[in-house]
Amino acid sequence: MRTDDLAALDQWYTLGAINDFPVGTTRPAILLGADLSVARPVADRFAVTEADGAPVEAFIEYGHLWVTLGTPERPLFYIPEWREPDRRAVYCGAVRVRASGLRVIENFLDLAHFPYVHTEILGTESEPEVAKYEVERRADTDELWATKCEFYQPKAAASAESGQISQYMYRVVNPFNVMLYKTPPTAPNRWDVVALFVQPVAEAVSIGHPFMLVIDDTSTDAGLIAFQQMIFLQDKIVLENQRPRLLPLQPGRETPTRGDLSSVLYRRWLKEKNLAFGVEERVSVPNA
Amino acid sequence: MLRLHDYVLSGSCYKVRLLLSFLGLAHETESIDFHPGRQHRKAAFLALNPLGQLPVLDDNGLVLRDAQAILCHLANAYDPAGHWLPRDPQSFATIMVWLNFAGGELMAVSAARMISMLNYPGDFELQVLKGRAALRVLDDHLTDRAIAGKLWVSGDRPSIADVALFPYVALSHDCGIGHEDYPAIALWQRRFRQLEGFVSMPGVPDYF
Amino acid sequence: MIADAGGPDRWVAIALAQDVPMAGTRAILLSERELVAWRGADGMVRVWNDRCPHRGMRLSFGFVRENVLNCLYHGWQYVGSGVCQMIPAHPDLTVPPTIRATVFAAVEQDGLVWVNLSRNPTSAPPAIGRVATPVASIAIDRPAATIAADLALFGAWPVSVAAAPGRPELALAMHDTGGRAMLHALMLGDADAAARARAARLVRRLRAALEGGDESVAAVVG
Numbered sequence: 264m265r266t267d268d269l270a271a272l273d274q275w276y277t278l279g280a281i282n283d284f285p286v287g288t289t290r291p292a293i294l295l296g297a298d299l300s301v302a303r304p305v306a307d308r309f310a311v312t313e314a315d316g317a318p319v320e321a322f323i324e325y326g327h328l329w330v331t332l333g334t335p336e337r338p339l340f341y342i343p344e345w346r347e348p349d350r351r352a353v354y355c356g357a358v359r360v361r362a363s364g365l366r367v368i369e370n371f372l373d374l375a376h377f378p379y380v381h382t383e384i385l386g387t388e389s390e391p392e393v394a395k396y397e398v399e400r401r402a403d404t405d406e407l408w409a410t411k412c413e414f415y416q417p418k419a420a421a422s423a424e425s426g427q428i429s430q431y432m433y434r435v436v437n438p439f440n441v442m443l444y445k446t447p448p449t450a451p452n453r454w455d456v457v458a459l460f461v462q463p464v465a466e467a468v469s470i471g472h473p474f475m476l477v478i479d480d481t482s483t484d485a486g487l488i489a490f491q492q493m494i495f496l497q498d499k500i501v502l503e504n505q506r507p508r509l510l511p512l513q514p515g516r517e518t519p520t521r522g523d524l525s526s527v528l529y530r531r532w533l534k535e536k537n538l539a540f541g542v543e544e545r546v547s548v549p550n551a
Numbered sequence: 552m553l554r555l556h557d558y559v560l561s562g563s564c565y566k567v568r569l570l571l572s573f574l575g576l577a578h579e580t581e582s583i584d585f586h587p588g589r590q591h592r593k594a595a596f597l598a599l600n601p602l603g604q605l606p607v608l609d610d611n612g613l614v615l616r617d618a619q620a621i622l623c624h625l626a627n628a629y630d631p632a633g634h635w636l637p638r639d640p641q642s643f644a645t646i647m648v649w650l651n652f653a654g655g656e657l658m659a660v661s662a663a664r665m666i667s668m669l670n671y672p673g674d675f676e677l678q679v680l681k682g683r684a685a686l687r688v689l690d691d692h693l694t695d696r697a698i699a700g701k702l703w704v705s706g707d708r709p710s711i712a713d714v715a716l717f718p719y720v721a722l723s724h725d726c727g728i729g730h731e732d733y734p735a736i737a738l739w740q741r742r743f744r745q746l747e748g749f750v751s752m753p754g755v756p757d758y759f
Numbered sequence: 760m761i762a763d764a765g766g767p768d769r770w771v772a773i774a775l776a777q778d779v780p781m782a783g784t785r786a787i788l789l790s791e792r793e794l795v796a797w798r799g800a801d802g803m804v805r806v807w808n809d810r811c812p813h814r815g816m817r818l819s820f821g822f823v824r825e826n827v828l829n830c831l832y833h834g835w836q837y838v839g840s841g842v843c844q845m846i847p848a849h850p851d852l853t854v855p856p857t858i859r860a861t862v863f864a865a866v867e868q869d870g871l872v873w874v875n876l877s878r879n880p881t882s883a884p885p886a887i888g889r890v891a892t893p894v895a896s897i898a899i900d901r902p903a904a905t906i907a908a909d910l911a912l913f914g915a916w917p918v919s920v921a922a923a924p925g926r927p928e929l930a931l932a933m934h935d936t937g938g939r940a941m942l943h944a945l946m947l948g949d950a951d952a953a954a955r956a957r958a959a960r961l962v963r964r965l966r967a968a969l970e971g972g973d974e975s976v977a978a979v980v981g
Contacts, residue, residue: 687898690897691897691959691963694895694897694959695956695959698894698895698952698955698956698959699952699956700952729786729788730786731786731787731788731898731936731941732898732936732939732941733898734774734775734778734785734896735895737778737785738778738780741780741783756820756831758821758822758829758831
């Protein structure tokens with residue numbers, strides 16, 4: 264059933280990379296509980312409709328199909344790196360996760376799990392400390408940013424041949440869309456962009472659309488995709504086993520630490536927006 | 552040189568990756584863009600395997616498909632001590648039964664996983680039911696083995712039957728099937744993860 | 760931290776002791792509640808809510824080193840009392856004692872793991888009173904109440920199934936897994952492997968009977 268949560272409806276969401284919708288086909292999609300139909304009669308035209316035939320506002324950007332079921336306050340977020348000619352755009356494939364999209368976003372922002380979930384890749388047990396970083400909410404764009412994040416990584420990316428201290432920045436552009444900027448192993452003075460566009464299907468079911476804009480001359484597409492999918496699937500087993508399934512915003516339900524500044528800010532931001540979809544309803548009976 | 556056409560998220564490829572590691576066999580890996588690229592359905596790959604499936608193993612020109620067949624070949628060609636595929640009639644037969652089960656009934660877990668994760672067409676509830684039924688059969692067998700003081704599916708050592716069974720047992724969580732109902736399986740898979748040469752894959756937690 | 764209200768003051772057998780591995784975890788579903796049973800290197804069994812207070816990750820996916828249960832997500836370390844002793848992301852932080860897992864009273868007795876969800880358990884688990892050899896723990900695809908009725912059992916577990924020609928004497932315990940149940944079977948007295956194997960086959964016949972197969976429950980254990 265289509266949600267009536269306005270905070271969720273009034274946002275931009277992707278239904279996938281344009282290649283997920285072959286030319287000449289009509290494919291179903293579900294967004295926020297609403298059954299949609301995506302028709303692509305010719306290469307550069309998409310027609311998205313709801314179950315009752317009502318048209319859905321849709322357009323193409325960053326190689327993805329974007330829609331809204333409501334009236335977003337702002338146009339789609341801007342990714343300047345999209346225009347850089349020496350970047351590779353990598354579409355890593357939609358993966359469904361049985362978890363709230365908000366849990367998926369929060370996991371993406373988290374550094375402390377690198378040594379345990381992405382062992383000997385994005386982190387190692389002997390270097391688990393999360394150093395202080397900075398978070399801010401940028402009022403002009405209503406985006407959350409975490410900057411000056413650092414972490415030692417044995418294999419930071421597909422092209423990495425040795426360990427490095429990766430610099431990270433995180434950017435949450437709306438409740439269900441996030442990207443990070445990190446040091447490319449072969450171009451230490453620039454940033455790779457790794458985005459995760461989340462399509463909330465039901466409150467505890469989401470589809471992740473990972474997307475990258477990277478500086479990499481050596482890896483094959485298959486190699487880059489395999490690396491990203493490996494990371495995402497390592498997270499999936501965690502995401503699907505967090506309880507409660509819906510994100511708790513009530514104080515005391517979970518326990519953040521200093522290293523969780525991003526997630527604390529993210530949850531406060533969601534609360535201010537009165538977001539309900541994917542959020543745990545207020546618990547009156549105590550229950551761990 | 553052994554060359555494995557592989558996909559990082561494939562449980563079937565994982566069967567081969569496991570045995571290659573247990574046997575300590577050097578090999579090259581070619582990453583196939585299974586998703587979203589569907590490279591395994593394109594002409595170049597179909598020339599290698601007309602079934603359009605992974606894994607494919609190229610052993611110096613001998614091109615093999617089917618994870619179970621590949622396990623048999625690797626054990627046959629590269630394990631002179633015969634540990635992974637003993638030839639005495641009873642062990643051989645028992646291993647064949649479970650090897651075929653791993654590539655047969657247990658693959659309902661793979662189907663459920665593909666439907667759930669990658670939006671493959673299919674009846675998710677039905678595949679979960681079939682997967683659970685298969686896990687029950689395996690749990691019963693492992694219960695009997697444990698009562699007889701045995702740790703593995705056949706014989707006194709792990710065999711290619713254990714290798715073929717492990718991935719879709721371990722990946723059952725990916726489609727929402729936990730191991731709460733299968734206590735013998737839970738103990739067996741833990742033992743399997745402690746084997747020397749064990750390698751993990753996404754969805755199979757590294758720690759235990 | 761919002762505390763768990765707990766459950767009724769009643770002991771429930773939730774596993775065969777042999778099924779909770781040394782230095783390992785076992786996930787157990789009790790009605791709608793997810794529990795983790797685990798043993799440290801000291802062999803003591805503990806039963807907690809299957810949930811790390813940090814970000815709610817199920818502790819049953821975690822790993823045990825020495826007598827410490829580590830959460831898989833961020834490696835938070837929990838000692839036997841349930842208290843978190845260390846947070847790897849902040850190695851110099853003294854962890855506030857309020858950060859703790861929810862712990863329940865657990866007893867290993869007669870080859871079974873018993874748990875009491877009450878905040879103040881007053882009783883002790885029922886004893887079988889004789890030597891019991893574990894046979895198997897199997898899932899039955901029927902609601903616990905139906906199984907209890909089919910086995911004509913009300914009140915305390917474990918119940919005994921009397922011996923008969925060709926049939927060993929069994930003790931059975933059961934716990935509700937929320938719509939289904941786990942049956943825990945033991946043989947009374949010492950039993951060799953052959954006897955246990957026969958008992959395991961009998962328990963599977965019982966499973967089939969309880970699930971509506973062609974043999975009746977009475978035919979199997981009556």
